[in-house]
Amino acid sequence: MIALNSEQQAAADFLHGVASVVAVPGSGKTLTMTRRIANLVDNGVAPDNILGLTFTRNAAMAMRKKLEPVLNSDSKRVTLATIHSFCYTLLRDEGIPFELLTGKNQLRFIKKILSKLKIKNVSTGIAVQEINTAQSNLITVSDLWDLYEGDPNLIKFAKIYEKYEQDKSKNLLMDFNDLLSKSYDLLCKSEDILEKYKETYRHILVDEFQDTNPAQMALINLLVGKVRNVAKITSSTSLKKLTL
Numbered sequence: 001m002i003a004l005n006s007e008q009q010a011a012a013d014f015l016h017g018v019a020s021v022v023a024v025p026g027s028g029k030t031l032t033m034t035r036r037i038a039n040l041v042d043n044g045v046a047p048d049n050i051l052g053l054t055f056t057r058n059a060a061m062a063m064r065k066k067l068e069p070v071l072n073s074d075s076k077r078v079t080l081a082t083i084h085s086f087c088y089t090l091l092r093d094e095g096i097p098f099e100l101l102t103g104k105n106q107l108r109f110i111k112k113i114l115s116k117l118k119i120k121n122v123s124t125g126i127a128v129q130e131i132n133t134a135q136s137n138l139i140t141v142s143d144l145w146d147l148y149e150g151d152p153n154l155i156k157f158a159k160i161y162e163k164y165e166q167d168k169s170k171n172l173l174m175d176f177n178d179l180l181s182k183s184y185d186l187l188c189k190s191e192d193i194l195e196k197y198k199e200t201y202r203h204i205l206v207d208e209f210q211d212t213n214p215a216q217m218a219l220i221n222l223l224v225g226k227v228r229n230v231a232k233i234t235s236s237t238s239l240k241k242l243t244l
Helices: 006-013 029-042 057-077 083-093 103-116 124-136 141-148 155-170 176-189 191-200 214-224
Strands: 018-023 050-054 079-082 203-207 229-235 240-243
Touching: 006 029, 018 029, 029 050, 029 057, 029 203, 050 057, 050 083, 057 079, 079 083, 083 176, 083 214, 103 124, 103 155, 124 155, 124 176, 124 214, 141 155, 176 191, 176 214, 191 214, 203 214
Parallel strands: 018 229, 050 079, 050 203, 203 229
Antiparallel strands: 018 240
């Protein structure tokens, strides 16, 4: 087993409250986060009560691999996933019907919308970019209409966004950003469902926290609530634990 340095060990040993680990790439964030999960379990926290959110699927797989020799069969009880994967599972588990719209299918879907609206001077790629930016920043269709009101060049993006949302809804489709927003809406509307997830995930660890966008941050804040235990693994200049 790889030994942790003093600062890594201090972060791994932190149990309750809010912690932020600031580290350069390659300095052992994943290892430290893994050891902290193991330490929580060693101190009586049920593996089922731990949620580890990673930035990429590969990071989640790497963390799982590091956990297996430490927790053995209990490692499978720890939820390790990207935030999109976590939301996908949440929506499925709560019985929300949808099909995922991604990649080339999303491009074709938006291209048809541009054709329906007879908008010829906007590329599909730019339309996707504008929609993604709006969704990631929790900007609604109504917000975009207000934002671009009076600008004939930009108001077309509000028209595209509105048609995109309407057509997705009709066809029970969700894109990756919808996984976040629909999960957020569901948790906001149902106190019972929200409490269920807050009670299940008593300890939440977020890898690459600095890369979370406003939609992701809103969802994490909702899960955390007022009295939670959150560890934020971020990337900067040195590895150290900060208790906030």
